[in-house]
Amino acid sequence: MRIPDERALEPGGGHRAAPARSRSGGLTDQVVGLQRSAGNAAVVQLIRENRSVQRDPTGTVDDTEFQKNVSAGDWSKGIGFLTGLDDTAVVATVSKLKPGDREKLRQAAHSASSARLIRVLDGVAGKSVKVSQGEQVGGNTFGIRGAYSWQITPDSIVVNVGMQFKPDAGVTVPSGAWFGYIRSTWNHYSAVNQADPTQKKQIVFNPYEGAGHVIQVTNGEGRANAGHYYVGDSRAAQSVPHEFGHLIGLEDEYERDAADFQRVTDAPAPATAAPVEQAQAAARGLREALHAKESFFEKHKTAEHRRMGMVNAVLAANNIVPDYQRAENALTHQVAKQYQSLFSVELSADVMAQVDSDDKDISDWREQLVGSFQYTTTSIMGDMSDHSHPVEPRHVRAFAACVQQALGGTWAPSMDH
Incomplete structure (x- = not known):
C-alpha cells in the first residue's frame, strides 16, 4: 500500500554571563579602567556588541537585581541588564519569567530599538507561522496548508501544532497513540550552531489537541489525508507522521517530475x-x-x-x-x-x-x-521504506532557521538523538 494521499484537491549550550562584581581586580575595576583609557562611548559600544563584560568563572547568571527590576516593573533597567548577557544567557534568564513579564520586556526592547534583544526576545515569546502552497503530484494538483507556532527555550525550539479532531458519531479518537507515532518519528534532530557545535537546541515537535488543523476522524480503514484520519488505519504509524509533515508545511516526495x-x-x-x-x-x-x-x-x-x-x-x-x-x-x-x-x-x-x-x-x-513515470523518495514524505531514517535533515531545516533567526549565526539540523 502506498503512502496515503494527505491533501485536499487544490481549487542550550554556550557560556552564561555573570553580573558585574565590586571586588579588587574584578569587572568593576576593568570597566573603570576602560572608561579612563577609552571613554564611556567605548564601554557602551562594547556592551552593544555583546562582548564579555559580564561573565564569571562559574558560568551562571546572578539575576537578583534583574528579578527586582521585573517585580518593580522597571523594564528599562531590565533591558539594561539583559544587554550585558550573551544570547544563551538571555534565553535562560527570560525563560524563567511569566509570559506577561516576558512580553513587557519584549515591548521594552522594541521601544529601545535594541535589535539583538528584539530578535532573541521575539524567539522566546514565540511566533506563529502559516504555509500555503500548491503541488502537482501524480497528475493532480493539490494544496498544502501548514500552520504551527514555535518558541525558543534554554534547551530547545518547541514546535506546537494544534490538531482539532472532529470524530464521527460513536468514534473514539486514539490521539495518544497518534501523537506517540508523531513524536517517535520526528523528534530526533537538534539545531546546531555551526560556529560552536557545543551549542544545540533540540527540535521538539509538540502535537496537541486544540485549535489549529481540523481533522475529521472516521472508523474503519481508508486513505488518510491531512484533514481526515481513520481509526482502523493499519499503517497509522507511518501515515499519521506523514500527514503531520503536511501540517508543518512540507510537500510530498512521491510521484514528482x-x-x-x-x-x-x-x-x-x-x-x-x-x-x-x-x-x-x-x-x-x-x-x-x-x-x-x-x-x-x-x-x-x-x-x-x-x-x-x-x-x-x-x-x-x-x-x-x-x-x-x-x-x-x-x-x-x-x-x-x-x-x-x-x-x-x-x-x-x-x-x-x-x-x-x-x-x-x-x-x-x-x-x-x-x-508510474515520476520519482519517489523513501523518506516519511515519500513512500517510506527505510524505517531507520524516515525524517531527513531537509524536513527540519526550517526550524533550525527559526533558531538562527532568534539567536543569529548559522544553525543547521543534525540527527543526534
Whole structure:
C-alpha cells in the first residue's frame, strides 16, 4: 500500500554571563579602567556588541537585581541588564519569567530599538507561522496548508501544532497513540550552531489537541489525508507522521517530475540506463495517443476515454503496467526523460491537459499512469521504506532557521538523538 494521499484537491549550550562584581581586580575595576583609557562611548559600544563584560568563572547568571527590576516593573533597567548577557544567557534568564513579564520586556526592547534583544526576545515569546502552497503530484494538483507556532527555550525550539479532531458519531479518537507515532518519528534532530557545535537546541515537535488543523476522524480503514484520519488505519504509524509533515508545511516526495523532485529534495532525480531508442518510441506513441483529435460532435469525456484506451495500448506494447510509484523503473523514467526532451513538456503536463476531467475513474487513471513515470523518495514524505531514517535533515531545516533567526549565526539540523 502506498503512502496515503494527505491533501485536499487544490481549487542550550554556550557560556552564561555573570553580573558585574565590586571586588579588587574584578569587572568593576576593568570597566573603570576602560572608561579612563577609552571613554564611556567605548564601554557602551562594547556592551552593544555583546562582548564579555559580564561573565564569571562559574558560568551562571546572578539575576537578583534583574528579578527586582521585573517585580518593580522597571523594564528599562531590565533591558539594561539583559544587554550585558550573551544570547544563551538571555534565553535562560527570560525563560524563567511569566509570559506577561516576558512580553513587557519584549515591548521594552522594541521601544529601545535594541535589535539583538528584539530578535532573541521575539524567539522566546514565540511566533506563529502559516504555509500555503500548491503541488502537482501524480497528475493532480493539490494544496498544502501548514500552520504551527514555535518558541525558543534554554534547551530547545518547541514546535506546537494544534490538531482539532472532529470524530464521527460513536468514534473514539486514539490521539495518544497518534501523537506517540508523531513524536517517535520526528523528534530526533537538534539545531546546531555551526560556529560552536557545543551549542544545540533540540527540535521538539509538540502535537496537541486544540485549535489549529481540523481533522475529521472516521472508523474503519481508508486513505488518510491531512484533514481526515481513520481509526482502523493499519499503517497509522507511518501515515499519521506523514500527514503531520503536511501540517508543518512540507510537500510530498512521491510521484514528482524530475525537476520538481530536485526542487523538493535538493538532489537530482536518479539516472537511468534504460535503452533510449525504446523509450523514444514509447514517448512518441504516448504523445500521439494523448493528442488524438477530438471530433466536433464528440463529447469531451468520450474523447478522453478514447485517448486513455490508446495510451493503454502503447503501455501494453512496451510491457509497462501503470501502478502509481510502485511501477517506477528505469524504462518509465527514461520514457519521461525522452518525452520532455522530444516535446519540451513533461509527460504529466500533457496527461493533465488532454485527460483533465475530475471524475473519479479518470482522476484515478491519471494518477496511476503519471505516477508510474515520476520519482519517489523513501523518506516519511515519500513512500517510506527505510524505517531507520524516515525524517531527513531537509524536513527540519526550517526550524533550525527559526533558531538562527532568534539567536543569529548559522544553525543547521543534525540527527543526534
